[in-house]
Amino acid sequence: MGFARKLRTMLGLRRAPKPENIPQHASIGRRTLFYTKPSNIFGCDETSPLEIGAFCSIAEETLFLCRANHPTHFVSTFPFEVHMTNSIAAYDDLVVNGPTKIGNDVWIGRRAIILPGITIGDGAVVGAGSIVTKDVAPYAVVAGNPARLIRNRFTDDQIASLLAIRWWEWSDEKIKAELPTFFGSIDAFIAANRAS
Template structure:
């Protein structure tokens, strides 16, 4: 994905560009890509992407690592999503055995750790070869205090109940709860779920139609947007999208040439 020239920005500028973050410590680690608008406040996101209208509860502290958040996803406070895993079957599962300077730079500031730990030129690390991104689907909901294992996919429209421990994929529009989390039912009947997945409403700009629907009435609203789609009246949602990286001077912002999703 190509990008335009970068510039240093503050929290107030990012808010004008559709990202709600904390003014003190914005919580961004590594890189963040986002679509306008998104709300992450002071939560800690490391190397994540956030789709339009995704919202993190302002309270508590949620940590997310290498997570792709879809559009309209909602994340409860005090959750941990996609944390790094350790090789428990190695001689040692401590980071000295498998990390690299680019992965844990804060540990490499200690000379004694540098003396023991791998160097940047060593072969690819366990962390780089472990399961990749965790996926939180479009309009998925992760409740308060959840743990989501790295590499898990939570499907579009799925709901994860509070305090759940998610160790395996959750199907679209399923409700999963518990430790470990298990699917207890779907949000809607199978035929309704199939219609939601065929419509993929999160791809489109719904704002022009907000006075014509009652979102509490599921089947009527589905039918309305299905008809609009069949008539070619739904326009793609193409939010301005940005890439933020850390630098010694502050947060560096680049505007991307196209949205993160459905480009």
């Protein structure tokens, strides 16, 4: 049975098992390289899940803050109910910003910090040490504190074509067969794989 599971995973018919100790409400897509520690995912729960797509490269020491903001509309921002009265669990006092979503084929550099409720689009690049405070468009390159757009990886038409092709949904066999086209001209790749 173990061989059949591995084969289905390699064919892209089954998700790879997530790394050990990942929070229950976090998901990591197929073939994603997740080098950061699972303990670097904070406040991940059913109201603030973390979704990471396929074929991502997540560098060491990346922080995902699924719930991290203290409410600022009360007299104090101190978590009295967590640390003094013990009337609620840790993180339950933090603001809910919804899911944090990392697209497919995203590269996040070392020591980047992703704030709650952020969406990072397919093919985006987040520079090392960046603090992502706003959504990142597909195929954008962002860096800094706060992270700002440096450039887009491709033209708008090329980005639209890549998003339509959705190569990350291909089987591993198709990816291996098409691998030479991944390292050539972007326009040749799009022409060879244009979605019909």
